[in-house]
Amino acid sequence: MSDTVKIPRFLLIKQYIENHIASGSWPVGTRVPSENDLAVSFSVSRMTARRALKELDDQGFLNRAPGRGSFVAKPQVRAPHIELRNVVQNIQNLGRYSCRIVSLDSIHADMFIAKTMRVNVDDELYKGVFVHLDANKPAQLEEIYVNPSLAPAFIKQNYQKVVADAYLNWVAQPNHTEYQLSAIMPSAAQRRQLELTHEGEGPCIKITKRHWAQELVISLSILINPSDSYHLGAEIT
Amino acid sequence: MSDTVKIPRFLLIKQYIENHIASGSWPVGTRVPSENDLAVSFSVSRMTARRALKELDDQGFLNRAPGRGSFVAKPQVRAPHIELRNVVQNIQNLGRYSCRIVSLDSIHADMFIAKTMRVNVDDELYKGVFVHLDANKPAQLEEIYVNPSLAPAFIKQNYQKVVADAYLNWVAQPNHTEYQLSAIMPSAAQRRQLELTHEGEGPCIKITKRHWAQELVISLSILINPSDSYHLGAEIT
DNA sequence: AAGTGGTCTAGACCACCAG
DNA sequence: TGGTGGTCTAGACCACTTT
Numbered sequence: 001m002s003d004t005v006k007i008p009r010f011l012l013i014k015q016y017i018e019n020h021i022a023s024g025s026w027p028v029g030t031r032v033p034s035e036n037d038l039a040v041s042f043s044v045s046r047m048t049a050r051r052a053l054k055e056l057d058d059q060g061f062l063n064r065a066p067g068r069g070s071f072v073a074k075p076q077v078r079a080p081h082i083e084l085r086n087v088v089q090n091i092q093n094l095g096r097y098s099c100r101i102v103s104l105d106s107i108h109a110d111m112f113i114a115k116t117m118r119v120n121v122d123d124e125l126y127k128g129v130f131v132h133l134d135a136n137k138p139a140q141l142e143e144i145y146v147n148p149s150l151a152p153a154f155i156k157q158n159y160q161k162v163v164a165d166a167y168l169n170w171v172a173q174p175n176h177t178e179y180q181l182s183a184i185m186p187s188a189a190q191r192r193q194l195e196l197t198h199e200g201e202g203p204c205i206k207i208t209k210r211h212w213a214q215e216l217v218i219s220l221s222i223l224i225n226p227s228d229s230y231h232l233g234a235e236i237t
Numbered sequence: 238m239s240d241t242v243k244i245p246r247f248l249l250i251k252q253y254i255e256n257h258i259a260s261g262s263w264p265v266g267t268r269v270p271s272e273n274d275l276a277v278s279f280s281v282s283r284m285t286a287r288r289a290l291k292e293l294d295d296q297g298f299l300n301r302a303p304g305r306g307s308f309v310a311k312p313q314v315r316a317p318h319i320e321l322r323n324v325v326q327n328i329q330n331l332g333r334y335s336c337r338i339v340s341l342d343s344i345h346a347d348m349f350i351a352k353t354m355r356v357n358v359d360d361e362l363y364k365g366v367f368v369h370l371d372a373n374k375p376a377q378l379e380e381i382y383v384n385p386s387l388a389p390a391f392i393k394q395n396y397q398k399v400v401a402d403a404y405l406n407w408v409a410q411p412n413h414t415e416y417q418l419s420a421i422m423p424s425a426a427q428r429r430q431l432e433l434t435h436e437g438e439g440p441c442i443k444i445t446k447r448h449w450a451q452e453l454v455i456s457l458s459i460l461i462n463p464s465d466s467y468h469l470g471a472e473i474t
Numbered sequence: 475a476a477g478t479g480g481t482c483t484a485g486a487c488c489a490c491c492a493g
Numbered sequence: 494t495g496g497t498g499g500t501c502t503a504g505a506c507c508a509c510t511t512t
Contacts, residue, residue, distance in 0.1 A: 006488095008500065034478060045502045050479080058295075066479040067510030120242060183420040183440035203420040203440030214255045215248075215296075225420075243507095245481065271497060282483045287498080303498040304491030 009044050013052035016042075021061060021072055030072045032062065088163055091134045098136065101159055102129035102193065106148070113145055116210070117217040126154045128164055131193050138194045141224040150218050165221065172218045174211035182206050190224055202226065246281050250289035253279075258298060258309055267309045269299065325379075325400055328371045335373060338396055339366035339430065343385075350382055353447070354454040363391045365401055368430050375431045378461040387455045402458065409455050411448035419443045427461055439463070 020026040033041070038049035053070050056062045064070045091097040107127045114121045126146040131138050144164050146154045150172045157167050168174075184206045186196065196202055209221040257263040270278070275286035290307050293299045301307045328334040344364045351358045363383040368375050381401050383391045387409045394404050405411075421443045423433065433439065444460040 006500095010500080036477080045504090047503090048501060051500090053479085064479065065510085066508065067477075069478060069510095123242070181442060183442045185440055203422055205418060205420045205442065214259060215251060243481095247481080273496080282485090284484090285482060288481090290498085301498065302491085303489065304496075306497060 009042065010048050010051040010055070013038055013042055013044070013049060014056060017052065017056060018061065026072050028072050028074045032070045032072060034069060088132050088140065088165070091132065091139060092163075094134075096135040098133045099159055099163070100131040100133060100138075102131060104128045104155060104159070106155065109145075113220070117145060117147060117220050118215075119147065119217075124148055126151075128154075128159070129193075130159065130164065132163075139225075141190055141193050143222040143224075145220040147216060147218055150213060150216060168211060168219050172211075172213050174213055174218055176212040178210045178212070180208040182208075184224075186224060194224065194226055196226060246279065247285050247288040247292070250275055250279055250281070250286060251293060254289065254293060255298070263309050265309050265311045269307045269309060271306060325369045325377060325402070328369065328376060329400075331371075333372040335370045336396055336400070337368040337370060337375075339368060341365045341392060341396070343392065346382075350457070354382060354384060354457050356384065356454075361385055363388075365391075365396070366430075367396065367401065369400075376462070378427055378430050380459040380461075382457040384453060384455055387450060387453060405448060405456050409448075409450050411450050411455055413449040415447045415449070417445040419445070421461070423461060431461065431463055433463060 017026075017032055020032075026032065032053070035046050035049045035053060038044070038052065039046045042049065053062060053064065057064045057070070061073055062070045063073045088097065105127060107125055108122045109117065109119055109125050111121055113119075113125065114123065117125070119125070126148055128142075128144045128146070130142045130144070132140040132142060142164070146164075146168065148154070151168055153171070154164075154167065157164070159167075182205075183203050186194065186202070186204045190204070191202075194204075205225045207221075207223040207225070209223065211218040211221075254263075254269055257269075263269065269290075272283050272286045272290060275281070275289065276283045279286065290299060290301065294301045294307070298310055299307045300310045325334065342364060344362055345359045346354065346356055346362050348358055350362065351360065354362070356362070363385055365379075365381045365383070367379045367381070369377040369379060379401070383401075383405065385391065388405055390408070391401075391404065394401070396404075419442075420440050423431065423439075423441045427441070431441075442462045444458075444462070446458040446460065448455040448458075
């Protein structure tokens with residue numbers, strides 16, 4: 001006799017959605033059926049339909065938003081395991097480091113920051129903006145958001161002496177760090193901070209760095225580097 | 238007024254378990270409370286306790302087995318060796334790789350190329366231009382210059398099958414690789430090759446890669462990536 | 475007001491593993 | 494046989510967004 005394998009229903013629903021995405025019939029941005037839709041059309045409880053959508057969300061195939069729906073996500077190419085040399089550390093080793101503190105205070109999380117740092121909108125966060133100088137010339141603009149519950153004294157430190165990143169690594173050892181790299185056109189404010197005088201010219205490299213401790217995001221750093229200032233170290237094979 | 242934030246119960250359970258793991262009171266291999274145990278002790282339904290355990294399983298903190306229980310997992314050991322893996326290799330692993338050969342011929346070094354490759358002006362070099370495709374969509378534009386004395390058959394290879402970079406690593410093992418990163422505005426030709434025309438204006442990440450063998454430069458690659466396509470993997474400290 | 479996703483409950487049946 | 498995790502149900506309340 002043929003052994004019929006029992007396939008979980010949530011998997012059938014996942015495959016149904018995946019097929020539509022893979023075949024292109026649901027292009028990026030398409031709204032997929034809601035939990036209730038799927039529950040009805042697959043004759044399944046909402047919790048089961050929900051599981052299918054949630055796992056597709058976790059896997060990056062969907063973006064979901066309360067009150068709006070679930071949408072086909074834009075595929076992202078991942079390149080694992082790249083080390084970015086720390087520009088600031090580099091300058092410090094050369095003995096030319098100094099820091100300009102643009103701001104350092106307590107703020108309330110907007111939607112983007114809240115999502116990225118896994119906190120609620122309007123939660124209190126620390127925010128610091130620094131310009132790292134190499135021989136008194138701006139080398140990097142840093143915008144850092146810190147979860148106060150994990151580093152309550154963050155805002156009281158003297159960042160003329162200690163770099164914010166080093167302080168955080170000390171008080172709340174991250175067990176995980178994520179990097180994301182992109183190229184951007186700096187805003188007028190960013191250009192001013194970096195003293196990029198050439199009008200409108202010059203894209204920058206943006207590095208987004210997220211430190212985790214257990215399940216919590218300790219900090220989110222947004223580093224803006226002028227286009228030509230970022231050199232990666234030599235690597236031996 | 239003090240806003241009390243509603244914390245989901247499954248999160249409290251997760252944190253409870255994480256704290257025991259992080260503090261060392263539940264070492265690797267320890268059996269953690271079962272779904273039913275947690276449901277009772279936290280006065281919660283089994284589905285809620287289950288969620289906490291399942292997420293910790295997904296995140297690699299626990300190993301679970303039907304009939305046996307949930308156990309503290311051994312911390313994931315990541316390679317301490319840092320590697321810059323290129324986008325192309327990644328796409329190949331996904332089985333979605335293809336390549337469009339824009340040009341492949343013999344040229345004479347201009348001043349910039351000659352200086353960068355440590356050869357004389359007007360020396361003969363091989364030059365290839367490729368568009369690396371991920372599921373038939375451009376993911377990276379590669380411009381590669383090769384020293385013919387170190388890879389004389391470079392120009393005769395079939396790059397539909399073998400990536401130029403892989404071929405070079407095979408015929409002339411580089412003992413040293415340098416990377417340089419910058420942000421650029423793509424030229425009209427580059428935008429066309431990457432099919433960025435519909436996305437309007439946008440900066441790109443440029444990676445310049447130089448392979449050395451002994452004191453000679455084997456190759457110089459200039460890789461252009463659309464601004465948002467480059468995500469870096471997580472890294473354990 | 476209607477619809478969406480986020481959380482949660484109090485049950486249920488199953489396959490699996492242990493003593 | 495009793496406990497474990499894996500799947501599933503048919504409800505529920507909430508915060509949120511859109512209409």
